[in-house]
Amino acid sequence: MTVLDTRALNRATLARQLLLDRAGLPALDAVGHLCGLQAQEPQEPYVGLWSRLRQFEPAALSGLLTGRSVVRMHLMRRTVHLVTADDAVAWRARHAAMLRQRVLGVYRNEFDGTDLDGLAAAGRAVMADGEPRTTTEVVGALAGRWQAPGRRALGEMVVAALVPVVQAPPRGLWRTRAGVRNVLLSSWLDQDVDPSVADATDPVGQALVRRYLAAFGPAASADLRAWCGLAGLPAAVAALREELVSFRDERGRELLDLPDAPRPDPGTPAPVRFLPAFDNAILGYHDRSRIIDDAHRGLSVAGERVVLVDGRVAATWSVDASTVVVTPLRGLHRADREAVAEQGAELAAFLSYGASRRVRVAGAPR
Known part of the structure; x- marks a missing residue:
């Protein structure tokens, strides 16, 4: 099995991440190719796209947000990501269990005895009119009935895990300061999330694997898990085995990849690039x-x-x-x-x- 050294993996990563050569893609296509951009700091995606695209204009990304073609939401690793509307709909249900478990991991015993399904239904009811609300407003409407968890824990569980919501503009617009206001994803996009979850072959997981490798490969299963935070992808990887190619890194780990994805010569010159905070070109890997x-x-x-x-x-x-x-x-x-x-x-x-x-x-x- 071919061994890829660190420099070969570096050049492959730069090529997949649009950092070896700036791409002539529209901003929407770039967000889709990259499987979203980490966006917990609202202005950072603008630098991320500037470093990757030719003639990128910040107004283009702001327009995608106000036009509802991209959204800000908790998704991979329970962090806020800027993703296309299509990916938000397709991926949100597949991440639901992970989002819930990560909030429970932070607050541990605060939700003992809490009916989380009932809490989710109550949260959706509070936001059913489609009006953006701050987390404080959502918690205020729920706190009378759900008194056991602390208010911060209650807010994070509802808007970051149990209820599919997006953060409405002006949050995330270019050179704009604005707090978080949550609105149901189904109201904002006028469609419900895809209810698909893992089954025997995990089709949504398979799509995630392909998309991840296109933007981050070659990569190990541990890298895939570090990127998305999902533990249950072995079935998806197994189902795709025959269409993937395998390599080894210098540590002996198996790396998977799409057969026709770019793997540039390790000697390819790499230009200077400025990356924003929490860029997935770094955070998207375990190693x-x-x-x-x-x-x-x-x-x-x-x-x-x-x-x-x-x-x-x-x-x-x-x-x-x-x-x-x-x-x-x-x-x-x-x-x-x-x-x-x-x-x-x-x-x-x-x-x-x-x-x-x-x-x-x-x-x-x-």
Whole structure:
């Protein structure tokens, strides 16, 4: 079985994640290809798409949100993702048990003896009129009847797990600050979620596996689970075995992939790319060593924005008074610093509507 080294996996990941060459895709197609973008920080998907698409305009993504072609919702790993409306409908039921269990894992005994099915029905009834409501408003309408769980636990269980909801705009619009207002997914999209759940062959799970490999492969089953948070995908993987190809990584793990998916030559040059906080190019794997050193793995869960140099995390970045500030994690060669500065200036212009191209790269060249 062919062994793919870390650099080969890195270049495959960059190609699948639209980070090796910026793609000429519409924003909606890019969101779909990427299986959604992590969006717990509302503005971060704009940088994620800017780094991946040619001539990306923030208004395009805002328009998709207001036009209800993409939605913000709790989904993979119980984190807020920006996904296409079609994927929200197709995937929400398949994630329902995981969402419930993750909330129960956080609040443990607070829901002992609680009729969760009854709570779900009550939550849907509160939001049945289709009006967006804050979580506080939802909890306020329920608290009189459901007094056992704490108010925060009650709110998270209802809007993040039991009831399929989306976060209505203006939350998530470009350069807009707005709190979370929840509305039933069925009201917002005028259609119910696909009720399909796992069966003997798990067709929804099979679709998830194919989509994941297209955007993240080659990858191990543990990587797939780390991305979506679902434990019950072995049946889906088994059903797809004959249409997949297999590799090994340098640790001996089996990696699965779609046969015709891009796996570029490991020597392919990789341009500098600025990634937003919590980008799935990093978080979408259990073994993240293909893109980030183990010593810096904590950055990926701490919300640090990072810079890829030669395809790997080499710096963090932030914005201070319209200046993009880059802090290398190691010494950068002069040519790399120049490439980082050039791309940082482009990012500063994007974030400021062209008013600034200021960038500062800390440290001295190697």
